[in-house]
Amino acid sequence: xxxxxxxxxxxxxxxxxxxxxxxxxxxxxxxxxxxxxxxxxxxxxxxxxxxxxxxxxxxxxxxxxxxxxxxxxxxxxxxxxxxxxxxxxxxxxxxxxxxxxxxxxxxxxxxxxxxxxxxxxxxxxxxxxxxxxxxxxxxxxxxxxxxxxxxxxxxxxxxxxxxxxxxxxxxxxxxxxxxxxxxxxxxxxxxxxxxxxxxxxxxxxxxxxxxxxxxxxxxxxxxxxxxxxxxxxxxxxxxxxxxxxxxxxxxxxxxxxxxxxxxxxxx
Amino acid sequence: xxxxxxxxxxxxxxxxxxxxxxxxxxxxxxxxxxxxxxxxxxxxxxxxxxxxxxxxxxxxxxxxxxxxxxxxxxxxxxxxxxxxxxxxxxxxxxxxxxxxxxxxxxxxxxxxxxxxxxxxxxxxxxxxxxxxxxxxxxxxxxxxxxxxxxxxxxxxxxxxxxxxxxxxxxxxxxxxxxxxxxxxxxxxxxxxxxxxxxxxxxxxxxxxxxxxxxxxxxxxxxxxxxxxxxxxxxxxxxxxxxxxxxxxxxxxxxxxxxxxxxxxxxxxxxxxxxxxxxxxxxxxxxxxxxxxxxxxxxxxxxxxxxx
Numbered sequence: 001x002x003x004x005x006x007x008x009x010x011x012x013x014x015x016x017x018x019x020x021x022x023x024x025x026x027x028x029x030x031x032x033x034x035x036x037x038x039x040x041x042x043x044x045x046x047x048x049x050x051x052x053x054x055x056x057x058x059x060x061x062x063x064x065x066x067x068x069x070x071x072x073x074x075x076x077x078x079x080x081x082x083x084x085x086x087x088x089x090x091x092x093x094x095x096x097x098x099x100x101x102x103x104x105x106x107x108x109x110x111x112x113x114x115x116x117x118x119x120x121x122x123x124x125x126x127x128x129x130x131x132x133x134x135x136x137x138x139x140x141x142x143x144x145x146x147x148x149x150x151x152x153x154x155x156x157x158x159x160x161x162x163x164x165x166x167x168x169x170x171x172x173x174x175x176x177x178x179x180x181x182x183x184x185x186x187x188x189x190x191x192x193x194x195x196x197x198x199x200x201x202x203x204x205x206x207x208x209x210x211x212x213x214x215x216x217x218x219x220x221x222x223x224x225x226x227x228x229x230x231x232x233x234x235x236x237x238x239x240x241x242x243x244x245x246x247x248x249x250x251x252x253x254x255x256x257x258x259x260x261x262x263x264x265x266x267x
Numbered sequence: 268x269x270x271x272x273x274x275x276x277x278x279x280x281x282x283x284x285x286x287x288x289x290x291x292x293x294x295x296x297x298x299x300x301x302x303x304x305x306x307x308x309x310x311x312x313x314x315x316x317x318x319x320x321x322x323x324x325x326x327x328x329x330x331x332x333x334x335x336x337x338x339x340x341x342x343x344x345x346x347x348x349x350x351x352x353x354x355x356x357x358x359x360x361x362x363x364x365x366x367x368x369x370x371x372x373x374x375x376x377x378x379x380x381x382x383x384x385x386x387x388x389x390x391x392x393x394x395x396x397x398x399x400x401x402x403x404x405x406x407x408x409x410x411x412x413x414x415x416x417x418x419x420x421x422x423x424x425x426x427x428x429x430x431x432x433x434x435x436x437x438x439x440x441x442x443x444x445x446x447x448x449x450x451x452x453x454x455x456x457x458x459x460x461x462x463x464x465x466x467x468x469x470x471x472x473x474x475x476x477x478x479x480x481x482x483x484x485x486x487x488x489x490x491x492x493x494x495x496x497x498x499x500x501x502x503x504x505x506x507x508x509x510x511x512x513x514x515x516x517x518x519x520x521x522x523x524x525x526x527x528x529x530x531x532x533x534x535x536x537x538x539x540x541x542x543x544x545x546x547x548x549x550x551x552x553x554x555x556x557x558x559x560x561x562x563x564x565x566x567x568x569x570x571x572x573x574x
Contacts (some may be wrong), residue, residue: 012368023403111515118308172279
């Protein structure tokens with residue numbers, strides 16, 4: 001039996017989806033508005049001028065550069081640590097296994113402000129000055145979980161008999177890792193890495209606590225939100241940020257499509 | 268073992284005979300990182316909450332005291348706690364109500380192309396930039412923005428004005444009212460509710476619904492007595508996110524809302540401008556404590572199987 005959805009359900013579901021998407025679409029319109037003093041709707045006119053203005057802004061470029069570097073390095077760290085953790089939890093039964101999976105999830109289950117203020121007070125106590133690396137330290141910590149989630153799901157799906165067969169046929173652990181395990185988990189790792197990248201690229205709450213004078217792109221945006229100074233530039237940056245984050249999300253989706261668990265279901 | 272075996276195969280043999288070595292190699296780096304960077308910091312924070320600030324010098328006095336926790340109970344601080352928890356509950360309930368039809372449709376009726384549309388339709392907003400989402404609501408709720416324009420064009424401004432005149436939820440305009448804060452919270456955390464509810468609903472076998480219908484239940488009764496109880500673990504799992512994220516947020520109420528603070532803002536201000544780190548730490552312990560209770564109850568309700 002495959003009954004039809006009632007009209008009410010259809011309407012409610014569609015309205016829900018619209019509610020999720022209309023605000024983001026609005027950003028697309030505002031990036032082209034000619035009005036630069038207020039958030040006037042409907043826009044009095046459309047222009048491409050603000051894209052040029054934004055292109056020539058060194059502060060935007062600097063913030064973007066810093067965000068990309070932080071995201072890249074945090075992603076690499078998170079991918080290494082997340083994969084190791086996933087391998088251990090998926091392949092072994094050991095004391096404290098449950099605790100480890102809880103520990104990995106904790107940085108994202110507890111509100112970001114707690115991770116942020118904890119790190120900040122730890123840096124204060126240990127006399128660590130704020131730098132590029134303090135930002136990375138925070139980001140890598142909460143990025144581990146997305147890599148872990150993707151990797152652990154894939155490890156569970158790949159049968160351990162494959163590994164045993166490889167070893168029975170005389171392969172060493174390293175050969176097995178290179179020729180059996182890696183090809184099996186590669187797309188899951190890539191998807192996890194992309195999500196970790198997107199998560200780090202967008203993070204603001206923890207970053208406000210772990211950054212000194214540096215501005216990542218989200219911190220730049222936050223300043224503009226609290227004290228709007230150049231609305232048109234902010235509109236364009238917002239549009240670009242949306243487009244930039246869509247790329248890794250779509251890529252992660254296509255990489256893991258058709259498997260049991262599709263990447264990105266937990267953030 | 269002969270001398271001709273290479274180093275890699277000798278290491279492999281060792282791993283095979285002693286899997287514990289391999290396990291330790293796998294577990295130690297992530298455990299060290301999370302243990303030192305994360306748990307270490309968390310304990311550093313907890314420890315601070317047991318210190319107090321000297322009222323005369325404004326410096327932190329490093330001796331054990333519960334004075335700082337007592338300060339949480341002062342009326343102005345206690346209001347912040349209550350306000351935050353009420354807001355987090357309201358956001359959670361609203362998210363569950365809006366999320367359910369989307370999740371239900373996506374789980375039961377969407378097939379093929381529509382399945383992908385729903386999937387990406389939930390995923391893209393989930394992963395879109397948090398600040399951009401908040402910013403878009405600043406655009407929507409602004410006095411000259413699209414929402415006021417919408418009401419004006421339909422000659423319905425009086426409805427909006429009547430609503431804003433209601434105390435507590437109203438205000439000068441939506442962007443400086445609790446309703447505004449509430450709307451943005453619901454918008455930003457909604458996808459976190461949809462996904463676990465959808466996952467829970469996808470696991471309900473269709474035969475169960477047929478059985479319920481065959482036994483004479485109306486569709487309303489099936490919803491009430493079969494579907495909802497089975498979706499509940501998913502709703503609880505989603506509520507963990509919506510509740511926790513609302514409780515710890517300090518950016519949304521700062522940008523859209525009244526001047527009355529929530530826990531996140533209090534933590535931010537006490538550790539920053541006010542320099543009262545013990546009180547900030549004590550405030551931060553509240554969400555940890557509330558989430559601890561919440562997670563224990565959720566676990567008992569079987570919500571973790573739905574994650």
